Amino acid sequence: MKKALLCIVFLNTSVLFSQIFKNSNGEGVFFTEKAKQLSVETEFSKKTSSASLQLNSPLKSIKYYKLNSKDSIFTVQTSHSILTQLDLVNTQSITKGLVNPEVSFKLGIIKTIDSLNTSEFVKPAISWGASTKITYNNKKVLYDTINKMKSIKHPYSFSLDLNAEIYPKRVNFLAIGFVAGYKNTNNYDDLDSFQDLPLDYSDNNISSIKDSEDGKIGDFKTLNNYYIGVSAPFFPFKFKNSSNLFGKVVERVAIVPYYRNTFGDSSISNWGASFSFVDIGLRNESFSALFNSGFSIGVDWIRKQGKTSSGVFIGGKFSIDGIIKDLTKLPE
Numbered sequence: 001m002k003k004a005l006l007c008i009v010f011l012n013t014s015v016l017f018s019q020i021f022k023n024s025n026g027e028g029v030f031f032t033e034k035a036k037q038l039s040v041e042t043e044f045s046k047k048t049s050s051a052s053l054q055l056n057s058p059l060k061s062i063k064y065y066k067l068n069s070k071d072s073i074f075t076v077q078t079s080h081s082i083l084t085q086l087d088l089v090n091t092q093s094i095t096k097g098l099v100n101p102e103v104s105f106k107l108g109i110i111k112t113i114d115s116l117n118t119s120e121f122v123k124p125a126i127s128w129g130a131s132t133k134i135t136y137n138n139k140k141v142l143y144d145t146i147n148k149m150k151s152i153k154h155p156y157s158f159s160l161d162l163n164a165e166i167y168p169k170r171v172n173f174l175a176i177g178f179v180a181g182y183k184n185t186n187n188y189d190d191l192d193s194f195q196d197l198p199l200d201y202s203d204n205n206i207s208s209i210k211d212s213e214d215g216k217i218g219d220f221k222t223l224n225n226y227y228i229g230v231s232a233p234f235f236p237f238k239f240k241n242s243s244n245l246f247g248k249v250v251e252r253v254a255i256v257p258y259y260r261n262t263f264g265d266s267s268i269s270n271w272g273a274s275f276s277f278v279d280i281g282l283r284n285e286s287f288s289a290l291f292n293s294g295f296s297i298g299v300d301w302i303r304k305q306g307k308t309s310s311g312v313f314i315g316g317k318f319s320i321d322g323i324i325k326d327l328t329k330l331p332e
Contacts, residue, residue, distance in 0.1 A: 025270070028163065029231040033112050052088075059079075082107075104134065106132070116287070121169065128164040132161075140220070161179070172283050174233070186223055227262040231257065254276040254281070257271075275296065
């Protein structure tokens with residue numbers, strides 16, 4: 001009964017992101033995937049609702065160790081896994097039903113760091129991932145102001161995404177993450193919506209359309225973009241005596257600066273930083289599972305089409321039972 005209750009708590013509190021470290025657009029800046037992971041996520045707002053199912057099927061797992069006198073000390077445990085993910089996004093409140101949803105499927109392979117002893121491993125630990133994602137978009141309503149006609153599109157989008165994370169040898173407070181990829185997408189989100197047109201703009205056709213559905217005006221285009229990014233989560237605090245609760249909490253605080261640049265048909269720069277609290281910090285001096293749970297609050301800036309905007313965001317994933325157990329487990 002207790003195990004069942006804990007599983008319910010985990011699912012109910014893992015409703016935002018499958019990654020701990022993200023930017024304000026929900027894009028991963030440092031990946032923390034696990035080989036054995038079943039993730040169910042939901043998100044609701046007044047205008048949208050979404051659901052995501054992710055399953056990582058492990059292929060093999062390897063545990064590395066080194067000899068110290070007569071003892072064996074575990075240093076790193078890695079796993080390879082097939083990643084599959086199905087997403088469903090509805091562009092209206094769930095109370096209004098499921099109409100023209102956006103559906104996407106993701107398939108990839110990942111190598112994960114399941115457990116790590118940063119004070120003992122003898123060479124850099126590396127994780128990586130490669131995946132493709134295809135998306136069938138929601139209905140897009142467009143209005144041609146020249147021909148005075150409405151059109152409806154259901155565009156596809158495609159992406160190829162790569163990531164790598166490096167945990168340097170004997171630098172137990174820092175990790176470095178890299179992301180890169182290609183995206184075939186469109187400019188629909190950048191067009192002017194019916195609702196945002198100036199008050200003095202007059203078009204009877206648009207007035208009749210927007211009473212029944214949302215839409216946009218402008219030149220709809222397919223975009224071919226590339227992106228590259230870097231991040232560096234680091235844990236600035238270390239206490240000589242971390243046997244008290246305060247020390248165990250503070251050592252789990254991470255600062256994560258990052259930068260991401262998109263180029264090709266678009267030019268977008270995104271830089272910022274998040275302050276995160278995770279289940280196990282890199283300075284931990286034992287063989288432990290990393291980044292199973294965490295919470296982040298951050299601020300970033302996005303420069304797009306010559307304009308810069310800023311935003312504050314929060315997110316993360318939780319295993320409440322794991323955090324409480326570890327924080328309350330003090331040395332005897």
